[in-house]
Amino acid sequence: MxxxxxxxxxxxxxxxxxxxxxxxxxxxxxxxxxxxxxxxxxxxxxxxxxxxxxxxxxxxxxxxxxxxxxxxxxxxxxxxxxSNGGKDQTGRPNDCYIDGQGYFVVADGGQDGTNNYPVGMKYTRVGSLQFDSQGYLTDGNGNYVLGVNNDAGEDGAIPTVTTAMDGKLATDGSLKTDQGDMVPPEYIHYSTEDNTLSNVSFGSDGTITATSGGEVVTLGKVALAHFSNAAGLEDIGSSYYKDTTNSGAAEFYVPGSGATGNLVTGSLENSNxxxxxxxxxxxxxxxxxxxxxxxxxxxxxxxxxxxxxx
Known part of the structure; x- marks a missing residue:
């Protein structure tokens, strides 16, 4: 009994x-x-x-x-x-849906004292993006969104670094795409000086364009993270995750490379x-x-x- x-x-x-x-x-x-x-x-x-x-x-x-x-x-x-949830078509051009298994990479603004790399990174699939008054790309909760900056004076091409395709962490803290391109995670920032940004848009490959001073400028690319075992991520609330020993380390890609998927603008991901x-x-x-x-x-x-x- x-x-x-x-x-x-x-x-x-x-x-x-x-x-x-x-x-x-x-x-x-x-x-x-x-x-x-x-x-x-x-x-x-x-x-x-x-x-x-x-x-x-x-x-x-x-x-x-x-x-x-x-x-x-x-x-x-x-x-x-x-698995992916459905698309919630918001109609807002700054809302981005990830049509794949990638995660947006965000940080709270801190930097490593040695290499100036972002620290305290976390991951989310909620792509409600916007530029703040200081010219930084942020999410809806005020965290900084990471990606690749377009260096001033370039012709709009996103700078990349190539290396041997061994899948190892590079010395500059970045990871390659399947094509060998390195995507260094950094804060996306654009100095508008006296001009303000308007008509900000996101391409399916993560390219960010906007109008500044009457000209269309390329600001950079959003980076996406991929994990070998996404189910091993730890949910830390507010739709954010952190990596664990069982999720594997984050691999950073530009949208459309690896298994991250492309961006679909004007939509957010619904609950599954x-x-x-x-x-x-x-x-x-x-x-x-x-x-x-x-x-x-x-x-x-x-x-x-x-x-x-x-």
Missing amino acids: MRAMSSAVAGLKAHQDAIDVVGNNIANVNTHSFKSGSVSFRDVMYQNIVSAAGGDPDTGLAGTNPSQIGYGAATASVGVDT VDLATEFSNMILYERGYQANTKIISVADEMLQTLVNMK
């Missing part, structure tokens, strides 16, 4: 975790770029009542299988569905939550929770019967 009660309590905890995940999914059904979670269960420890035994031809006894009683279930993992699936799971987990509470009630009644014996 005590085993039954312990198993049921473990089952309650596991199903509560599952309901919590469903609740979070449903709450974020309209959150841009939200990735739905799913729960898997595992059984826990067992007690052997009868151990397995092989047959004995001398005695004529046949072999016996082990007899075991388990101690319930537990949450094995909470997985993340990293499927409400039909979530409501179905909610009913399933609720029934599982109720069944475990019934086991506790029955075990309690059996214990009460023993207590009342005279």
